[in-house]
Amino acid sequence: AQSVSQHNHHVILSEAASLELGCNYSYGGTVNLFWYVQYPGQHLQLLLKYFSGDPLVKGIKGFEAEFIKSKFSFNLRKPSVQWSDTAEYFCAFSRGYQKVTFGIGTKLQVIP
Amino acid sequence: EPEVTQTPSHQVTQMGQEVILRCVPISNHLYFYWYRQILGQKVEFLVSFYNNEISEKSEIFDDQFSVERPDGSNFTLKIRSTKLEDSAMYFCASLLGQGQTQYFGPGTRLLVL
Structure with a gap:
């Protein structure tokens, strides 16, 4: 069955710290990837997406993610988080027009 | 930017009652979806709808659930006889076509007492 694993369920960071949230998906074919x-x-809200092309994608608010096909990964990064980034982040994928499969989510708390 | 809208934003109902959750997808979109998120859990797919019929449904989407696109603009999810475990946030989404992004509505929080 297709699934998404998010490695961290709860992350606490201080402002200006760097962020990396891990995500792996299980499906062998072509996928569309989302955060x-x-x-x-x-x-x-959609933060960023990867459909094809450059595996390093940039999204809103300074976020970026890198698709590594060999590792079935799509990790989310931000060099310097702000208090306003406190939120829950979901990694997800879909195939074509089919359903989106979500990970369990990572709660990010940024401490001022 | 066009948006998916959902009504009501909150609904409280008694166990065994029928509820209808409404969604207005983005107007030129062709694919429609319902998802739900039980508190503290991940977002789960319920059903997809295309060309006036269900294209895929999950195990959750049993005979108590139905979907309809009655008038070309609304997309509804009906739960015939609600159970306590149906309490969740229900999200509608729509998609223009392959290679595009699903847009999600703000959700309806359903509480079954």
Whole structure:
């Protein structure tokens, strides 16, 4: 069955620290990869996506992610987090027009 | 930017009652989805809908659930006889086509008492 693993369920960082959230997916074929963010009390928003091309993708708010096909990974990074990045982050993938499969999410808490 | 909208934002119902959750997908999109997120758990796929029929459904989507696109703009999820374990946030999503991104609505928080 296709699935997404997120390695860290809860991360606490100080402002200006660097962030890396791990994500691995299990599916052998071509996938579309996503990171969604859910700020407290708000709905899911797309942070960035990878469909094809350059495996290093840049999203909103200074986030980026790197697709490493050989490792089935799509890790999210940000060089310097801010308090406003406190949110829950979901890694996800889909195939074509089919359903999006989500990871369990990582709660990020940034301490001022 | 166009958005997926959902109503109501919150719904409280008694166990055994029927509920209808409504979604207005982005107007030119062709694929429609329902997901749910039980508190503290991950977002789970329920059903996808294309060309006026269900294209895929999960094990969760049993006979108590149904979907409909009654008028070309709304996309509804009906739960016929709600159970306590149906309490969750329900998200609608829509997609223009392959190679595009699914856009999610803000969700309806359903509480079954």
